[in-house]
Amino acid sequence: VQLVESGGGLVQAGESLRLSCAASGRTFSRYAMGWYRQAPGKQREFVSAISWSGDMTYLTDFVKGRFAISRDNAKNTVYLQMNSLKPEDTAVYYCVADLDYCSGSLCTGFGDYWGQGTQVTVSS
Numbered sequence: 030v031q032l033v034e035s036g037g038g039l040v041q042a043g044e045s046l047r048l049s050c051a052a053s054g055r056t057f058s059r060y061a062m063g064w065y066r067q068a069p070g071k072q073r074e075f076v077s078a079i080s081w082s083g084d085m086t087y088l089t090d091f092v093k094g095r096f097a098i099s100r101d102n103a104k105n106t107v108y109l110q111m112n113s114l115k116p117e118d119t120a121v122y123y124c125v126a127d128l129d130y131c132s133g134s135l136c137t138g139f140g141d142y143w144g145q146g147t148q149v150t151v152s153s
Contacts, residue, residue: 030054030126030142037122037147040114044151048109050124050144058082061130062100062107063139066120066149076122077109078139080130087132092118114151121146 036048050062063078077098078087086098095114100107107124125140 030057030060032124032126032142032144034122034124034144034147037149039150039152042115042151042153044114045110045112046114046149048111048122048124048147048149050107050109052105052107052126057105057126058102060126060128060142061139062098063125063127063131063136064098064109065123065125065140066118067123067146068117068120071120073123075136075139078127078131078136079107085130085132087136111149114149116151116153119149119151121148 031053032050034050061080064076065073066076067073079098079100083100095112097110123146124144126142127139131139
């Protein structure tokens with residue numbers, strides 16, 4: 030599975046961005062999808078996951094209520110809608126694909142395939 034993220038950019042605090050991740054290669058709809066992020070000087074952290082059908086989603090506490098994950102299997106694309114962005118959301122965001130969906134602590138190690146990342150910068 031090849032993953033290509035897009036939609037990153039520079040925004041002000043409180044604004045929104047929508048990240049997209051286009052998948053190609055193997056059957057997209059077989060895979061759960063998700064997002065990680067990594068801020069400068071910090072460890073990579075898991076953000077969100079969505080099941081292959083889209084009927085189950087998981088968001089970590091620090092984005093719950095502000096971010097939403099969705100997918101369109103007809104377009105082989107997964108999205109991360111980010112609202113009410115904060116400076117601490119500044120990071121490189123990576124799209125991942127995995128045969129198994131995860132939630133909570135089970136998301137450790139989630140992601141068999143990774144995209145190259147897209148930069149999100151939120152100014153205060």
